[in-house]
Amino acid sequence: MWNSTAGGFDSGYGGGNDGGFMNSQNQFASPGGQDQKKARHSQNLVPVTIKNIIDFEGDNLLIAGMEVHMVDVVGLIRAVDITSTRITYTIDDHTATIEAVQWQEPEQGSDDPARGSLMEMTYCRVSGAIRSQMGKRHIIVFRIAPITDINLITTHILEVIHCVLKLQHLNSLGGDTGPSHPAVMSNSLVGASGLDGGTKTTNMGGMNMQGLNAQQRMVFQAIYQSSDEGGAGRENIYSVLKGKLSPPQIDQALEFLSSEGHVYTTIDDDHFRAIES
Amino acid sequence: QHSPCLLHFSRFFHPFTMVFPESGTRTRVNGATLTQHTGCQVVLLGEVNQMDSSGKVLTVKASDGQSVQVILQQPAQEILEGLIEIHGVVEGRQVICQSYITFPLDDARNFDMQSYDQAVRLIHTVKDNPWKSD
Numbered sequence: 001m002w003n004s005t006a007g008g009f010d011s012g013y014g015g016g017n018d019g020g021f022m023n024s025q026n027q028f029a030s031p032g033g034q035d036q037k038k039a040r041h042s043q044n045l046v047p048v049t050i051k052n053i054i055d056f057e058g059d060n061l062l063i064a065g066m067e068v069h070m071v072d073v074v075g076l077i078r079a080v081d082i083t084s085t086r087i088t089y090t091i092d093d094h095t096a097t098i099e100a101v102q103w104q105e106p107e108q109g110s111d112d113p114a115r116g117s118l119m120e121m122t123y124c125r126v127s128g129a130i131r132s133q134m135g136k137r138h139i140i141v142f143r144i145a146p147i148t149d150i151n152l153i154t155t156h157i158l159e160v161i162h163c164v165l166k167l168q169h170l171n172s173l174g175g176d177t178g179p180s181h182p183a184v185m186s187n188s189l190v191g192a193s194g195l196d197g198g199t200k201t202t203n204m205g206g207m208n209m210q211g212l213n214a215q216q217r218m219v220f221q222a223i224y225q226s227s228d229e230g231g232a233g234r235e236n237i238y239s240v241l242k243g244k245l246s247p248p249q250i251d252q253a254l255e256f257l258s259s260e261g262h263v264y265t266t267i268d269d270d271h272f273r274a275i276e277s
Numbered sequence: 278q279h280s281p282c283l284l285h286f287s288r289f290f291h292p293f294t295m296v297f298p299e300s301g302t303r304t305r306v307n308g309a310t311l312t313q314h315t316g317c318q319v320v321l322l323g324e325v326n327q328m329d330s331s332g333k334v335l336t337v338k339a340s341d342g343q344s345v346q347v348i349l350q351q352p353a354q355e356i357l358e359g360l361i362e363i364h365g366v367v368e369g370r371q372v373i374c375q376s377y378i379t380f381p382l383d384d385a386r387n388f389d390m391q392s393y394d395q396a397v398r399l400i401h402t403v404k405d406n407p408w409k410s411d
Contacts, residue, residue, distance in 0.1 A: 049407040051302070076378070094303040094320050094364070095408060121378050150360065150380055150388045153322075157305070157396040161406050 045127060047072040047159040051095035053130055053137055058236045059228055061130060064167030065240045067227070071139065073098075074125045074147065074156035077118055087117050089144065091126060100126050102141040123147040125156070212262070215245055219253035223263050224274040231266035231273045303364060304409055307397045308343020314367045321345060321363040321372055322393060328357055337361060337372075340394035346371045360385035 046068045052061060053071065061068045075093030082088075089100045118124050124146050128139040147153065212220065222240045226232035234254070238247050245253070254272065257263045263272045303318040311319070326336040326344065332352030337345050347363050348371055359382060365374040380388075400408045 051410070052407055094305070095410070096302065121376075123378075148384050150384055151392070154389065154393045154396045157400065157408060160408065161399055161403055164406065165403070 043070070044068065045070045045072055047156060047163055049073070049095040049160055050075060050091065050093045050098045053098060053139070054096045058233050058239070059230075060236075062236070062239055064164055065171060066167055068130075070127070070129050070142075072125070072127050072156075072159075073139070074123065074153060077120050077122055077124055080117055080120055082117060089118065089124070089126075089141075091124070091139075098137065098139060100128060100139040100141050100144065102144060118144065118146055123150075123153060125152065211260075212257075215249055216253045216256055216262075218245060219250055220257055220262055220274060223257075223272045224276070228271075231271035234270040234272075237272075302410055305397050305400055306339070306367075307341040307394055308339035308345060309341055310397065310401050311339070311343075311345060311367055311372070312370065315369065317367055318375075319365065319367055319372065321347070321365070323361065323363075324390075325357045325359060325361050328353065335361075335363075335374075337363065340390050340397055347374050347377075348372070349374045349377075360388060 044066070046063055046066075048061070048063065048068065048071045050073055052063065053073075056062065061071075073091065073093055075091040077089050078092045078097065079090035080087065081090075084104070086104055087102045089102070091098055091100050124144055126139060126141055127143045128141045131138055131140050218241060219237060222237050223232045226236065226240075228236065234250075237250055237254075241250060254263070258265065258272070261275065263274050265271060266273050303320045304314060306314055306319045306321055307323075311321070321337060321339060323337040323339045323345070326338050328335050332354075333349045335347040335349065335353075335357060337347050339345050347365070350373070357379060360380045362378050362380075363372055363374050364376045365372040367373075400406060
């Protein structure tokens, strides 16, 4: 059947690893310094559905808890809009529709910007970054190409499913000290074993994992590992821990953690940061 | 046995005269999974078996080999043959077509229908996968 070639699926899905699949240099000029910082954070190119991109709440798309900024989608071109500066494709992969913007280089002697644009009602593959403008999400295109081998439609369906399952599997492998140990990615900075804060204390400035039950530890780790500038959002924590803890359980843990001083709220009551030593 | 989509579409369903939105949330189906999606929007990728003289009724062989009748809203302007992808709504064992695309013979030449059918089956069996919304 199909085998993974440039995808490098077997080289690991870790967000911080150099072996992360389809690592790419951050070569594009992004409009804001903030975006550049975020893009350097996660250099994975992840196969997703358009619905994944349209639906996510919070600041970042999370696939099985992993932040995704660059995506790979395969879909039908429903519309092509051409101006002298850019081509905007409306892509439909049957889960949802999104616009993909391809900025044009001004070429010398080229008078027809429509030359080289793909055709409506054909399948294409788009690799690009998720962007949000005026509340609406779209994709900035790095590469767009027509699908000439229909088997690639099958491949993409499978890659998307595989990606989610693989990341979930890696998540579940994270703990090695038994069922009470929270599941974390292999590149996690925090392990529950080896952190010895001594006796139970409510001091700030110590990452004391004792005195916390398993649920509180899991929520604390989710907050600690979050790279969100405004702090980890409550909804984000729900989605990161989906399947492990229910929202009421997470709420309860957040109450405990903040009253004990292990986490504090940042931009509002729904955003948290962990106290680090 | 009640398809979840039936409730959603029943307010609007009026055969042959409806104008559906071009894009939406569709699920890929084969012959076997078709009947579980009555009233739902689907994608049916298969081979054209035959077209009737009116140009409005197609018989499509789904990826699992089952035959499905497809009703086009306008008669086809061309002879339809080979690999075809129907986007439409299921009504019983028929699909009312909203749009379709055909593939160039060269691109469809090496298409592995069995692998595609496996992918469709996975879409319907893998829990919480992004291709199927509940």
